[in-house]
Amino acid sequence: xxxxxxxxxxxxxxxxxxxxxxxxxxxxxxxxxxxxxxxxxxxxxxxxxxxxxxxxxxxxxxxxxxxxxxxxxxxxxxxxxxxxxxxxxxxxxxxxxxxxxxxxxxxxxxxxxxxxxxxxxxxxxxxxxxxxxxxxxxxxxxxxxxxxxxxxxxxxxxxxxxxxxxxxxxxxxxxxxxxxxxxxxxxxxxxxxxxxxxxxxxxxxxxxxxxxxxxxxxxxxxxxxxxxxxxxxxxxxxxxxxxxxxxxxxxxxxxxxxxxxxxxxxxxxxxxxxxxxxxxxxxxxxxxxxxxxxxxxxxxxxxxxxxxxxxxxxxxxxxxxxxxxxxxxxxxxxxxxxxxxxxxxxxxxxxxxxxxxxxxxxxxxxxxxxxxxxxxxxxxxxxxxxxxxxxxxxxxxxxxxxxxxxxxxxxxxxxxxxxxxxxxxxxxxxxxxxxxxxxxxxxxxxxxxxxxxxxxxxxxxxxxxxxxxx
Amino acid sequence: xxxxxxxxxxxxxxxxxxxxxxxxxxxxxxxxxxxxxxxxxxxxxxxxxxxxxxxxxxxxxxxxxxxxxxxxxxxxxxxxxxxxxxxxxxxxxxxxxxxxxxxxxxxxxxxxxxxxxxxxxxxxxxxxxxxxxxxxxxxxxxxxxxxxxxxxxxxxxxxxxxxxxxxxxxxxxxxxxxxxxxxxxxxxxxxxxxxxxxxxxxxxxx
Numbered sequence: 001x002x003x004x005x006x007x008x009x010x011x012x013x014x015x016x017x018x019x020x021x022x023x024x025x026x027x028x029x030x031x032x033x034x035x036x037x038x039x040x041x042x043x044x045x046x047x048x049x050x051x052x053x054x055x056x057x058x059x060x061x062x063x064x065x066x067x068x069x070x071x072x073x074x075x076x077x078x079x080x081x082x083x084x085x086x087x088x089x090x091x092x093x094x095x096x097x098x099x100x101x102x103x104x105x106x107x108x109x110x111x112x113x114x115x116x117x118x119x120x121x122x123x124x125x126x127x128x129x130x131x132x133x134x135x136x137x138x139x140x141x142x143x144x145x146x147x148x149x150x151x152x153x154x155x156x157x158x159x160x161x162x163x164x165x166x167x168x169x170x171x172x173x174x175x176x177x178x179x180x181x182x183x184x185x186x187x188x189x190x191x192x193x194x195x196x197x198x199x200x201x202x203x204x205x206x207x208x209x210x211x212x213x214x215x216x217x218x219x220x221x222x223x224x225x226x227x228x229x230x231x232x233x234x235x236x237x238x239x240x241x242x243x244x245x246x247x248x249x250x251x252x253x254x255x256x257x258x259x260x261x262x263x264x265x266x267x268x269x270x271x272x273x274x275x276x277x278x279x280x281x282x283x284x285x286x287x288x289x290x291x292x293x294x295x296x297x298x299x300x301x302x303x304x305x306x307x308x309x310x311x312x313x314x315x316x317x318x319x320x321x322x323x324x325x326x327x328x329x330x331x332x333x334x335x336x337x338x339x340x341x342x343x344x345x346x347x348x349x350x351x352x353x354x355x356x357x358x359x360x361x362x363x364x365x366x367x368x369x370x371x372x373x374x375x376x377x378x379x380x381x382x383x384x385x386x387x388x389x390x391x392x393x394x395x396x397x398x399x400x401x402x403x404x405x406x407x408x409x410x411x412x413x414x415x416x417x418x419x420x421x422x423x424x425x426x427x428x429x430x431x432x433x434x435x436x437x438x439x440x441x442x443x444x445x446x447x448x449x450x451x452x453x454x455x456x457x458x459x460x461x462x463x464x465x466x467x468x469x470x
Numbered sequence: 471x472x473x474x475x476x477x478x479x480x481x482x483x484x485x486x487x488x489x490x491x492x493x494x495x496x497x498x499x500x501x502x503x504x505x506x507x508x509x510x511x512x513x514x515x516x517x518x519x520x521x522x523x524x525x526x527x528x529x530x531x532x533x534x535x536x537x538x539x540x541x542x543x544x545x546x547x548x549x550x551x552x553x554x555x556x557x558x559x560x561x562x563x564x565x566x567x568x569x570x571x572x573x574x575x576x577x578x579x580x581x582x583x584x585x586x587x588x589x590x591x592x593x594x595x596x597x598x599x600x601x602x603x604x605x606x607x608x609x610x611x612x613x614x615x616x617x618x619x620x621x622x623x624x625x626x627x628x629x630x631x632x633x634x635x636x637x638x639x640x641x642x643x644x645x646x647x648x649x650x651x652x653x654x655x656x657x658x659x660x661x662x663x664x665x666x667x668x669x670x671x672x673x674x675x676x
Contacts, residue, residue, distance in 0.1 A: 007504070007505060010505055010508050010512075011508065014511070014515075017512060017515075017516055018515060018519070021519035022519075025526070028526045028530065032530065101574075104574075104575075104577065106577040106578070106579045107578075107579060110579065112577055145527065145530060145531050146530070158570070159572075181572065183575060183577075183591045185577075186587075187586060187587055188587070191586055192584070192585040195585050233581050233582070233583075235582065235583065237584055251583060251584055253584050283585070285585035285586070449582070453579065461586065461587070463577075463590070463591050464575065464591035464672060465537070465538055465671035466538045466561075466564050466593065466672075467534055467538055467564075468564060468565075468572065469534075469564065469565065
């Protein structure tokens with residue numbers, strides 16, 4: 001009996017010890033899985049931010065578990081099932097919020113998004129914290145790292161979220177809980193001097209920043225007479241394997257798949273002495289096509305070749321079948337206004353933008369005039385934005401500037417299906433996204449870095465990722 | 471012929487007693503040896519689990535910090551001991567200690583590169599960001615964040631950062647002292663090296 005009792009005690013001790021260790025290990029594994037759940041929730045939220053922008057799919061759909069926006073503009077996702085529980089698998093789920101607070105508008109006026117996602121993994125073992133200690137008995141730190149919720153969600157207790165708290169929200173099952181915060185930066189179309197989908201042959205490109213007095217003239221124009229203010233961020237990206245020609249004060253990249261030889265291979269500038277910055281043969285920039293704006297059908301009809309288009313209120317919408325020698329004017333009594341124009345045809349002969357007007361012009365046809373006749377009187381590229389609607393397959397779209405004592409021409413262009421040709425010697429100020437970009441004369445382009453805060457957002461990139469250490 | 475009643479109640483012979491005692495002794499000996507073996511198994515299993523717990527704790531702690539790291543620096547405090555390094559991470563100072571809540575970050579749209587905006591997000595002071603260090607003192611692996619210090623393991627032999635790939639991934643290696651030798655001065659194994667590779671989520675800028 002003594003022996004049997006001794007053996008039973010030993011066995012019980014062994015089982016108890018092993019059980020505690022097993023509990024600890026399974027808790028640790030669940031804690032890791034909670035991160036997978038949190039990142040899954042964040043990824044779903046980020047995708048919905050993309051959909052909100054692109055309209056490719058319904059964003060923040062109630063059928064997918066979303067609610068909102070609430071009074072502060074926050075969208076909330078609750079109980080996203082990441083993994084169903086069952087034999088051999090731990091149940092994982094996630095909650096998330098998407099916010100666009102005023103505090104996340106940057107110095108250029110662009111709105112950033114904040115995604116907070118909390119991941120949960122059900123704890124399979126006993127309601128015990130486990131054995132989260134080191135073998136050093138003097139350094140006990142149970143759960144300093146891994147926070148396990150047995151009675152209440154510790155994030156809800158602390159912050160209050162998902163419509164609860166801050167208060168103790170009883171958890172239905174013990175859970176490991178982790179939370180991440182992701183900041184999304186909008187990617188506008190104009191983050192380089194030129195993005196060309198097929199080819200680039202242009203004499204000279206550099207940069208400046210109209211929003212920074214240290215990098216522009218006091219009035220925000222290009223500092224032609226102050227070389228120290230001129231910048232070298234006039235990047236050129238070609239979404240093909242054709243190297244660029246001309247002087248580039250900035251980085252340059254082509255899309256040759258990172259092959260080991262040739263232009264820009266492994267950053268080699270032997271064949272790219274015209275580039276002041278870095279080079280790469282493994283770069284591409286997505287240039288989503290432009291479609292006719294949804295508001296085009298209901299916009300005010302300005303007819304064909306109107307002499308003037310005068311804005312109405314802060315933001316107004318017009319449509320036309322052709323612009324020719326047209327002047328876009330401010331509404332009476334206003335100092336600034338946004339005027340959107342959908343041109344289902346060509347833009348020719350001349351275009352004038354009065355001071356204070358921000359013109360956003362969508363066009364389906366061609367653009368052709370002398371550079372001097374494109375007169376943006378704001379002397380800011382952001383005040384004249386062109387969006388070239390992609391032509392049908394098999395057709396072309398052209399943008400042609402004829403010569404004629406042009407001076408500085410301020411505009412930002414997003415026309416990914418258009419072929420640009422420049423004659424003469426204009427000094428462009430702005431940015432170009434196009435199919436091809438060529439020049440015959442002694443012209444220049446000065447990329448305005450301030451354009452990063454303007455234009456249609458094509459996507460969002462992750463600017464920051466941080467885990468809440470609570 | 472009928473056997474007498476006396477014969478039926480007679481005791482065991484000496485030979486029978488010796489055989490029975492031998493069998494009982496063998497059984498008891500097996501039980502005792504089994505007990506010792508069970509205890510030894512328990513101790514080894516206990517050590518194994520504790521070692522694994524240490525390894526997971528170190529791995530999880532470093533993984534959490536590395537994921538959000540904005541900068542990674544590796545140094546070798548003692549050139550004579552190149553396998554013992556110190557890892558310094560610059561991480562977002564997410565929680566405001568004065569309020570206990572997450573900070574609202576400051577945004578810097580940055581200078582675009584290769585057609586993409588490369589913005590910066592800062593939590594807390596840009597000039598004096600929060601750092602976390604992992605260092606080895608004796609056999610202790612110590613994590614220090616601000617003024618808070620914690621010992622993650624007390625059985626570390628080596629600690630090495632084996633690779634940071636262009637600021638996008640990191641591979642860590644930690645060698646733990648053997649825990650399975652039961653006799654002094656006898657190491658049945660030289661140690662267990664745990665390697666972990668993870669993707670860092672933030673661009674490196676410190």
